[in-house]
Amino acid sequence: MNGTTGGRGRRIVLWRHGQTAWNLERRFQGSTDIELTETGVGQARRAARLLASMKPDAIVASDLSRAATTARELGAVTGHDITYDAALRETYAGSWQGLTHNEIMARFGEQYAAWKRGEPVRRGGGELESEVADRAAPVVISHADALPDDGTLVVVSHGGTIRTTIGRLLGLESRHWESLGGLSNCCWSVLGEGARGWRLLEHNAGTLPEPVLGDDD
Template sequence: MKDRGLIMLRHGETTYNATRRMQGQLDTELSERGMEQAVAAAHKLGHLPISRVISSDLRRAADTAKLIGARLDMDVEIDPRLRETHLGLWQGRTHDEVDVEFPGKRATWRNSPGWAPPEGESRLDVAARARPVIDELLAGHSDWPGTWVVIVAHGGAISALTSNLLGFRTEQYPLLTGLKNTAASVLVGRPRFGVENPDVTRGDAQWYFRGWNVFGEV
């Protein structure tokens, strides 16, 4: 059976990224540099056999995805389950501002995937929200084998979803470094080894890691 390729690409730079301000689910826009990054990512993906492009509904991701879709002459599907982590009371604040009001808590957040900022989501929450998007693709996307699906989303959401798909234990989630703008997590799905009569259309797939921070600027 042919591999199912999955490219989960982070959006281009926003002014919040450039000023180390925490966005979460704030609907921020791409900076000029972010638009250029998105165009460059679209060209890098142009040679691949891509069957679908699916994006978070937040503008920074959706606008990145539209540039990719235009390069591929494909429509972009929008799914709000791919939104970034809701950062609660931290949204809109700089790293320094959060560190002053919540000393030590950003480190707790980075290293404890079950911990959430005040009034926000944990990485485990995000993984549980986003995972059904992939499972539904497996169940209903008959053209996927032998092609790539591109997911355009956000650094935290992609990290959480990657960890979930690979079956990481909770304590392993922090092993992935930060994902750069327009860089990607690359996985392939195959029938699960050792399962009698595996049927990947019902989500019975094993995911394998092909790369992290792929395509983007290093």
């Protein structure tokens, strides 16, 4: 990665997919392939118009339909082809998938509490969050490396995968990743290239990011 000398540096926009029926029901989706609701498609269409004005140079997306459909809305506005990669899928969570949060807490209370404390937990016998970062972050970095100087990459993925990827790119210990908080449907976070690596510029944004004035950059 280049430093910020001579320009603003590269940008990575990590965009969560639009609403699904399981989101409304607070069901843990994981790697289950759930489609967008009509509302979710509308969210993607609106957000795509905002993100298009950031003039992205490339779009890469999870191949699960909720992310792929979201990404296609941005592709339609920008004219960019979309690269789909299974490494950007949501965390596989085994027996948790399809359950509501209340059902998970009732059936897997100790495991759920340990996860919320930041302990490495194979939720439902699935992936560790660090394993999700192991597969997703290198894909994001490889696409970011291919950007022009000052270029922008849009990554269309899932809440958990985005959080772990941000944590890994910022160099945070995995037990601190939960402190980043969640992303609302069709909201995004922006990482910017700084002299000492990636920096979190926007988190859970739903409008056009504004430059940070008077910062130390």
